[in-house]
Amino acid sequence: QVQLVESGGGLVQAGGSLRLSCAASGRTFSSYTIGWFRQAPGKEREFVARISRSGGTTYYASSLKGRCTISRDNDKNTVYLQMNSLKPEDTAVYLCAARWWTYSDDASMYNYWGQGTQVTVSS
Numbered sequence: 001q002v003q004l005v006e007s008g009g010g011l012v013q014a015g016g017s018l019r020l021s022c023a024a025s026g027r028t029f030s031s032y033t034i035g036w037f038r039q040a041p042g043k044e045r046e047f048v049a050r051i052s053r054s055g056g057t058t059y060y061a062s063s064l065k066g067r068c069t070i071s072r073d074n075d076k077n078t079v080y081l082q083m084n085s086l087k088p089e090d091t092a093v094y095l096c097a098a099r100w101w102t103y104s105d106d107a108s109m110y111n112y113w114g115q116g117t118q119v120t121v122s123s
Contacts, residue, residue, distance in 0.1 A: 002026040002098050002112050009094060009117030012086055020081040020117060022096030030054070030074040033099045036081045037107055038092035038119075047105045048094070051079060059105070064090075086121045094119050 008020040022034060035050040049060045049070040058070050064083070072079040079096060094117055097110035104110065 002029060002032060004096050004098060004112055004114035006094065006096055006114045006117040009119045011120045011122065014087055014121055014123050016086050016121070017082070017084045018086065018119060020083070020094055020096075020119075022079040022081075022114060024077045024079075024098065026077070029077040031101060032112075033101070033103050034070075034072060034079040035097045035099065035104070035107075035110060036070060036079075036094060037097060038090075038094045039116075040092040043092075045095075045107045046092075047107065049081060050103060050105065052103065053101070057103075059103070061105075083119075086119075088121045088123045090119060091121050092119060093117070 003025040005023045036048040037045050039045045051058050051070045055072045067085045068083045096114050098112040099110045
């Protein structure tokens with residue numbers, strides 16, 4: 001089992017940057033694929049990015065590709081999401097999730113979730 005805690009959200013002007021962190025507990029962190037998702041009020045949860053167990057493979061949603069980078073440090077049990085050139089439409093609660101061993105872009109396939117961190121982008 002793994003517990004996830006997100007941090008790093010906040011209020012930023014359009015064009016600004018934020019780095020989100022997802023800190024995990026547990027000794028088997030490196031056995032989990034980690035995904036970032038976001039959910040805006042009244043909208044469905046949306047895939048943002050995912051990273052493989054070793055960190056060697058990453059994948060991004062087209063809406064954010066080129067503007068964000070996902071990375072992980074398995075020694076620190078932490079995954080990061082660096083977001084640049086933020087737009088007002090990026091405003092949402094950002095959540096990280098863990099899935100045992102294999103990849104998925106489907107939120108329903110993830111077993112463990114953090115509580116989320118709010119990102120607000122002003123115009």
